[in-house]
Amino acid sequence: MxxxxxxxxxxxxxxxxxGTKVTAVQDVSxxxxxxxxxxxxxxxxxxxxxxxxxxxxxxxxTKGDIIVGDRAVKGPGRDRGVVFQNFALLxxxxxxxxxxxxxxxxxxxxxxxxxxxxxxxxxxGLSHAADRYPNELSGGMQQRVGxxxxxxxxxxxxxxxxxxxxxxxxxxxxxQEELTRIWQERPHTVLFITHDVGEAVFLADRVVVLSxxxxxxxxxxxxxxxxxxxxxxxxxxxxxxxxEVLQMVRAA
Amino acid sequence: xxxxxxxxxxxxxxxxxxxxxxxxxxxxxxxxxxxxxxPALVAAFDVDPRVFPGVRAVLAAALEGLRDGSLIAxxxxxxxxxxxxxxxxxVVAVPLGIAMGVNAGVSALLTPLFxxxxxxxxxxxxxxATLWFGYGFGAxxxxxxxxxxxxxxYNTLLGVASIxxxxxxxxxxxxxxxxxxxxxxxxxxxxxxxxxxxxxxxGFAWRGLIAAEMIATNVGLGYMLFVARDFYRTEVIxxxxxxxxxxxxxxxxxxxxxxxxxxxxxxGLVQRA
Amino acid sequence: MTAILDALSRYSHFxxxxxxxxxxxxxxxxVGIWWAVAAMEVVPRAFFPGPLEVAQGFxxxxxxxxxxxxxxxxxxxxxxxxAFGIALGIPLGLVVGFNQAMRRALWPVLLFFQAIGDxxxxxxxxxxxxxGLTTMTFVIVYTVIFPVVFNTALGVRSVPRDLVRAAxxxxxxxxxxxxxxxxxxxxxxxxxxxxxxxGYGWRALIAAEIIVGTSGIGFMMFDARRAGSAVEIxxxxxxxxxxxxxxxxxxxxxxxxxxxxxxGLVTKA
Numbered sequence: 073m074x075x076x077x078x079x080x081x082x083x084x085x086x087x088x089x090x091g092t093k094v095t096a097v098q099d100v101s102x103x104x105x106x107x108x109x110x111x112x113x114x115x116x117x118x119x120x121x122x123x124x125x126x127x128x129x130x131x132x133x134t135k136g137d138i139i140v141g142d143r144a145v146k147g148p149g150r151d152r153g154v155v156f157q158n159f160a161l162l163x164x165x166x167x168x169x170x171x172x173x174x175x176x177x178x179x180x181x182x183x184x185x186x187x188x189x190x191x192x193x194x195x196x197g198l199s200h201a202a203d204r205y206p207n208e209l210s211g212g213m214q215q216r217v218g219x220x221x222x223x224x225x226x227x228x229x230x231x232x233x234x235x236x237x238x239x240x241x242x243x244x245x246x247x248q249e250e251l252t253r254i255w256q257e258r259p260h261t262v263l264f265i266t267h268d269v270g271e272a273v274f275l276a277d278r279v280v281v282l283s284x285x286x287x288x289x290x291x292x293x294x295x296x297x298x299x300x301x302x303x304x305x306x307x308x309x310x311x312x313x314x315x316e317v318l319q320m321v322r323a324a
Numbered sequence: 325x326x327x328x329x330x331x332x333x334x335x336x337x338x339x340x341x342x343x344x345x346x347x348x349x350x351x352x353x354x355x356x357x358x359x360x361x362x363p364a365l366v367a368a369f370d371v372d373p374r375v376f377p378g379v380r381a382v383l384a385a386a387l388e389g390l391r392d393g394s395l396i397a398x399x400x401x402x403x404x405x406x407x408x409x410x411x412x413x414x415v416v417a418v419p420l421g422i423a424m425g426v427n428a429g430v431s432a433l434l435t436p437l438f439x440x441x442x443x444x445x446x447x448x449x450x451x452x453a454t455l456w457f458g459y460g461f462g463a464x465x466x467x468x469x470x471x472x473x474x475x476x477x478y479n480t481l482l483g484v485a486s487i488x489x490x491x492x493x494x495x496x497x498x499x500x501x502x503x504x505x506x507x508x509x510x511x512x513x514x515x516x517x518x519x520x521x522x523x524x525x526x527g528f529a530w531r532g533l534i535a536a537e538m539i540a541t542n543v544g545l546g547y548m549l550f551v552a553r554d555f556y557r558t559e560v561i562x563x564x565x566x567x568x569x570x571x572x573x574x575x576x577x578x579x580x581x582x583x584x585x586x587x588x589x590x591x592g593l594v595q596r597a
Numbered sequence: 598m599t600a601i602l603d604a605l606s607r608y609s610h611f612x613x614x615x616x617x618x619x620x621x622x623x624x625x626x627x628v629g630i631w632w633a634v635a636a637m638e639v640v641p642r643a644f645f646p647g648p649l650e651v652a653q654g655f656x657x658x659x660x661x662x663x664x665x666x667x668x669x670x671x672x673x674x675x676x677x678x679x680a681f682g683i684a685l686g687i688p689l690g691l692v693v694g695f696n697q698a699m700r701r702a703l704w705p706v707l708l709f710f711q712a713i714g715d716x717x718x719x720x721x722x723x724x725x726x727x728x729g730l731t732t733m734t735f736v737i738v739y740t741v742i743f744p745v746v747f748n749t750a751l752g753v754r755s756v757p758r759d760l761v762r763a764a765x766x767x768x769x770x771x772x773x774x775x776x777x778x779x780x781x782x783x784x785x786x787x788x789x790x791x792x793x794x795x796g797y798g799w800r801a802l803i804a805a806e807i808i809v810g811t812s813g814i815g816f817m818m819f820d821a822r823r824a825g826s827a828v829e830i831x832x833x834x835x836x837x838x839x840x841x842x843x844x845x846x847x848x849x850x851x852x853x854x855x856x857x858x859x860x861g862l863v864t865k866a
Contacts, residue, residue, distance in 0.1 A: 086610075130493050148496035160494035164512040173508070174498035225498055351705045358706060375725065429605025432612035436620045437627060443845065444838045447800045450807065451818040451830045456644060528800065534716045535804040539819075546716070550808075553720035561720045569713035576712065 074141030074151075074228040076104040076127070076261055081136035083122050083285075096122040098285040100136075104229075104261055111264045111272035113321055114282035120265045123282075124233050127263060128154050140228050150174060153227030157234045159214045161206040167217050168193065168202040174225030192220045195254055212243035219251065223258060230260045234267065245301050248274055252299050269318045274304060279317055283324030291317060377559035382566070385559045394548075399567065401544040405461065406533055409468030410526060417473045418518060421480025422510050431485045438478040446471035446528035450536050459540045467536050468529040475525035476518065483517025484510050516588045523580045530572055620846075646828045651835065654828040663817075668836070671813040674730070675802050678737025679795055686742040686794070687787065690749025691775075694783070700750065711743040715801045719808055733805045740801040741794035748790025752783025788853040792845065799841055 083097040097119045104110045112120045125131040127138050129148035137144050140151050148154075153174075161170050169176075171192055172185035180188075193199050196216045206214055215235055222230060236244045248271060255262065266272050272279045273293055281288040295309050304310050363379045365371075373381060389395030424434050449470050450463075457463040487510065495509045537546025545564055552560035612619035628648050635647030642650070658664035693700050693707075715736045722732040756779055764774045806815025814833045821829035 128493070128497060130496075148493065150497065150499035152497065154494065154497040156490050156494060158488075158490055160488070160490040162491060162495070162509065162512070164515070165508075173495070173500075176508075177499035177501070177504055221498070350701065354702045354705045355709055427602075427605055428609035429602075429607070429612075432609045432619060433605075433623050437623045439846075440624075440838055440842055443841050444834055447804045447807075448818075448834050448837055450804075451822040452827065452834065455822050455825070455827055455830065456640075527797075531714055531716055531797070531800065531804070534714060535808070538716070538719070538808055549717060549720045553723055556724060558721065558724065561724075565713050565717045565721070568717045569709050572712035572714065573709060577708065 073106045073259065073261055075106045075108075076102075076229045076263060077137075077139040078102040078123070078127065079137040079139065081123065081126060081138070082134045083119070083126060083131070084134050096285055097126070097133075100282075100285070100287055102280060102287065104263060106261050107259045109255065109262045109264065109275060109277045110280060111266060111276035111278075112280045112282055113266055113269055113272045113317060114288075115321055115324055116267060118282045118324065119285040120267075120282050121233060122285075124231055124263065124265050127229075128152055128231050150177070150225055151228040153222035153225055153230050155215075155218050155222050155230070155232040155235045157237050159206070159211075159218045159238070161214055161217055161221070163206050166203050166205055167198065167209070170206065170217060171221045171224050173221065188224055192224045193217075195223075195257070196220045196250065210243075211239045212247060215239060215247060216250070219254070223254070223260070228261065230262045232262065232264045234265055236271065237266070237268075244271070249300055251275065252297065256298060269321060270314050273310060273314045273317060274299060274301070279313075281317060281320045281324070283321075288320060288324060374556045374558060377562050381559035382563050385557075385563045389560075389563070395563075395567075397543060398545050398548045398564075399571070401541075402533060402537065402546070403571070405464050405544070406468055406526075406529060409465045410472050410522075410529060412465075413469045413472035413525070414476055414522060417476035417521075418480050421477045421518075422484050422506060422514065424477070425481040425484025425514070426510065428485070431481055435478075435481060435485075438474060438481060441474040442478045445474045445525065446532040447535050450532065450539065453536075454540050459542075461541070463540050464533065464536045464544075467532045471529040471532050472522070472525035475528065476521040479517045479521025479524070480514055483514030483521075486517070487513035516584070519580070519584045519587055523576065523584060526575070526580065530575075534568065643825060644827055646831055650828055651831050654832050655836075658829070658832070664832075664836075667812055667814050667817050671802060671806065671815065672840075674733050674813065675737060675795075675799055678734050678802070679741050679798055681734065681738045682741025682794060682798070683745055683791065685738070686745030686790070687749050689742070690746040690787075690790070691753060691779075693746060694750035694753025707743060707746060715740040715797075716804050716808075719805065723809070728809050728811060732809055733802070736801050736805045737798050741798045744793035744797065745787070745790040748786045748793065749783060752786025752790075753779055755786065756782035785853065788849070792849045792853060795849070796841075796845070799837070803837070 079101050081097055081100040082095070084093050084095045086092070087094040100119075100123060102110070112123065114120050122131065126133045129146060129152065132146070139145070145151065161167075162173065165173070168186060168189045171189040172180075172182075175185040175188060190199065190202060193202055196219065198213065198216055198220070201209060201213060201217075206217070209217070215238070218235065219232075236247050239247065252275060264272070264275060273295075276293050279291045279293060281291070291313065293313060295304060295307060295313075359379075366376065366378045371378075377385075386395065389398075423430075424438075425431050446467065449467050453463040453466045453470075457466060491509055491513065492505065495505055500508065533544075534546040534549075537544035538550040541547055545568055549561050549564040552558075552564070632648050635642070635645055635650075639645075646654075655664070693703055718736065718739060719732070722735055726732045726735070760778050760782060761774060764778045769777065802813070803815035803818075806813040807819040810816045810819065814837060818830045818833035821827070821833075
């Protein structure tokens, strides 16, 4: 498990619709300790997805450094696992082959790959779906596969791009609870992007509020773990923090 | 969508092979009716055999063609040209299409070119092909190669370019190198388009084949049809037409369509470019 | 290497911003290469003319009125054949689409006759009607009708049932449902069928013109081949390519898109 450091990240690009250069991310620095769960919230267009895409290596940063552990990184790699909003499961591979994909890339032979994949599928309660194709599964199940696929590859850091935005509200709450449960069993350094304030406070150790490409504030979330919605939603701490963050996001 | 409707009349779920046998029978039934009505119609309207042949004449021609080997020779020549031209074209077009589709800039540059040449694919090349290669196997195989190549390359290019970037990102984040990217993401992702391209290209190629054989050679199904015309041997013509129809039905419906369906439906890839 | 990648990336952005312009850009270097290859005379000029010769041929044939006349003939035949094909194909497609029994009876027959293909009918047609307009029109109608029928039927059957039910519960009589719900609903597929049909249709036209040979672009190309002159052949191909490209890309495809093209490659018959 390694820490993730973002140092003075900048992103500017030419927007053909507007006709000029646009600054999406402005001098963002962030320090995530090993094993810490950090959520970044902000209104649409505040640059949070851009930051995640830069950290994942899908977009080049205009300026600044991304450091995993003690090494600067560029371009995608298995040290930074990604969970996508639209799941991004390979439709032509079964669930178990999707989960084992990262292992396959490392040259691990099939029996071993399948063993590890099944272990992780069991963790997410998906053992029965191992031989199905993604299009046969519901959205919630597909995203579970997405999470488990990233975890099975043992990344140093886990990046999650609004992973629950494409499922219905009920499923979302279930997935959030499952995520904290899995995360407690298998701790990882996590950078989690969302526009849902309640989700951020529920999941994270620390919430970072982003506005117009800049960090507005960082807020610690001292709520005890394990966290379940029934209990947490009643707690004063949760209500207070959620309210605070929401005000900040709305004013941004 | 149609499959459940077929088995709706059964109380107990029938086995898959019984179902497909039944489907084949249902499909063949109207054709059988037509075939059986044929001699009746010819007799009823007292049709001149030089206008349209009777069933027996066609069957006789078929037997004669089989016995002296000419029918086999024609079929073999036609199929041979199609197979050679198509295999060559696919082997060249698919890797080329993938290489072109991978980079957005390259695909933007080359798509209009390949689209234009896809438009011309097939029959329009017959005159220049016969000019360059003379009459015979070379010219005809060129027409077939040409028809399949441009369409498959164009479709492969489109297929690769329309793979959601997220899938490529996901594979990259899981450590996929360039070879793995091609075999595990680009090729399967573009496969439905590739198969559709092969099917369309082969359709144009088959038509081009028949047309080219009428003009540019002395063996093959097209030639067999055209030469029979000079002698008013309608029974040979109709025999040839039936053979052509059955061959294409076989290739398209029993080989290509199921392949297309299998790749698209199995993977649930519904909406494409 | 990165310089090339950057240039390509910038080109792809340019292409998204200016699609019409980007459609022409790649042809400039291609014509350049063509000119260079022809000039090198790897193959005799008679077999591989350069762009200038083709342009000259275009100018002279247009001036003499030959090219416009042939073009008119070809396009005219295609238009007539296509019109008949559509006029027959859409109603037949509607019938097959609506009626399960008709579909079971006709679908295999239609598939079989489509498999025979238009060109294979030429020998028989030449015996029946001789070397004339009837033969050629028949071939084109035959070619166009099948994609139109299949796609129309597919379109009819893919109109969501709830739309029909909604219309029924709003008191629409059967013929109105056809006119106001089924036909518009099937329109995207009908357009696809039309586009396919014309695609096969003009190829059938060229083949027919080559074989039946009285006038038209196909005839011009094959006649030139007999005379051993490649200029008219290449000219014919370019004219055909441009014409069909223009019709397909700037008339048919936008109409197909505008009528709400939903399925793309999957439900093509």
